[in-house]
Amino acid sequence: MPIQHLCTIVDKTPLGADTYWMQLECGDMVEQTFQAPGQFIHIACPPHFLRRPISVATCQSDTPDDGVSIVFQVRGEGTRWLAERSEGETLDVLGLLGNGFAMDPVGRYLLAGGGIGVPPLYGCAQYAGGRAVAVLGFRSQAQVIMPQLFADACENVFLCTDDGSLGFHGFVHQKVEEILCKDRDFTAVLACGPKLMLRGVAEVAAKYGLPCQVSMEERMACGVGACLGCAIPMADGTMKHVCKDGPVFDASEVDWNG
Ligand SMILES: Cc1cc2nc3c(=O)[nH]c(=O)nc-3n(C[C@H](O)[C@H](O)[C@H](O)COP(=O)(O)OP(=O)(O)OC[C@H]3O[C@@H](n4cnc5c(N)ncnc54)[C@H](O)[C@@H]3O)c2cc1C
Ligand code: FES
Numbered sequence: 001m002p003i004q005h006l007c008t009i010v011d012k013t014p015l016g017a018d019t020y021w022m023q024l025e026c027g028d029m030v031e032q033t034f035q036a037p038g039q040f041i042h043i044a045c046p047p048h049f050l051r052r053p054i055s056v057a058t059c060q061s062d063t064p065d066d067g068v069s070i071v072f073q074v075r076g077e078g079t080r081w082l083a084e085r086s087e088g089e090t091l092d093v094l095g096l097l098g099n100g101f102a103m104d105p106v107g108r109y110l111l112a113g114g115g116i117g118v119p120p121l122y123g124c125a126q127y128a129g130g131r132a133v134a135v136l137g138f139r140s141q142a143q144v145i146m147p148q149l150f151a152d153a154c155e156n157v158f159l160c161t162d163d164g165s166l167g168f169h170g171f172v173h174q175k176v177e178e179i180l181c182k183d184r185d186f187t188a189v190l191a192c193g194p195k196l197m198l199r200g201v202a203e204v205a206a207k208y209g210l211p212c213q214v215s216m217e218e219r220m221a222c223g224v225g226a227c228l229g230c231a232i233p234m235a236d237g238t239m240k241h242v243c244k245d246g247p248v249f250d251a252s253e254v255d256w257n258g
Pocket of ligand 2: 219220221222223224225226227228229230231241242243244
């Protein structure tokens with residue numbers, strides 16, 4: 001069962017244009033509800049009626065308060081309101097929600113992230129205890145976030161930019177394929193980012209015979225499976241809730257044309 005808690009903002013740090021790192025004190029939310037890296041929290045952003053879902057970048061059980069860190073980009077009024085909050089203020093948070101990535105603690109993972117889909121993969125890198133290679137894609141150098149955190153948590157990090165202003169000039173799935181050509185010794189590929197990127201990564205993973213899990217984004221209302229706000233079509237013709245059944249799905253389950 002998710003917990004609703006008034007979380008105190010203990011750190012808010014700008015990471016770049018309109019993107020923020022925020023650390024929250026969350027009572028015993030992590031201890032009670034952590035399942036796996038890739039879960040999310042649902043944040044009330046008054047006066048907006050609907051909460052806004054933001055992925056957990058990293059979290060830890062602690063005394064007297066658990067810690068949850070998020071990274072978010074200002075997209076509209078809700079995230080603008082969030083960006084205007086200050087350290088010491090409280091947020092009404094529901095969490096931790098969703099399933100997260102199914103990870104073997106002794107596995108080795110290829111992490112593929114795009115844009116604001118990058119933050120939850122940081123928790124995956126930490127969970128993998130360094131046995132991870134990360135491919136992180138951004139539109140250009142100005143949008144790159146968390147490169148040092150990933151460098152510290154991974155075996156290797158490859159940055160990609162669409163315009164070639166930093167690192168590999170091209171898309172994440174192209175770099176993933178370049179890596180898998182030489183090294184297929186991964187337990188799975190874990191991906192989070194725009195749907196087109198996820199589809200490309202899923203196709204490359206399938207080509208090289210590797211399991212692939214993708215974190216899907218959908219607009220949400222309740223966040224706990226009680227409405228139909230976040231339903232997406234699956235390959236077998238059924239619908240699933242991104243909030244409750246996901247946000248992480250096996251790539252082979254997803255209807256990529258839906
Ligand atoms: C499981 C999950 C995890 C997420 N994790 C993060 C995260 O770690 N960091 C982060 O910055 N954002 C994340 N998002 C996206 C974030 O929830 C939206 O950007 C936010 O809800 C927009 O709210 P708003 O009021 O600022 O914008 P709105 O005014 O509601 O919308 C502004 C723009 O954002 C788009 N948008 C709104 N909701 C979503 C959504 N759910 N997915 C994609 N686009 C959306 C709208 O289409 C519109 O173009 C996540 C979404 C989901 C579903
Ligand atoms: S947001 Fe209500 S069911 Fe997912």
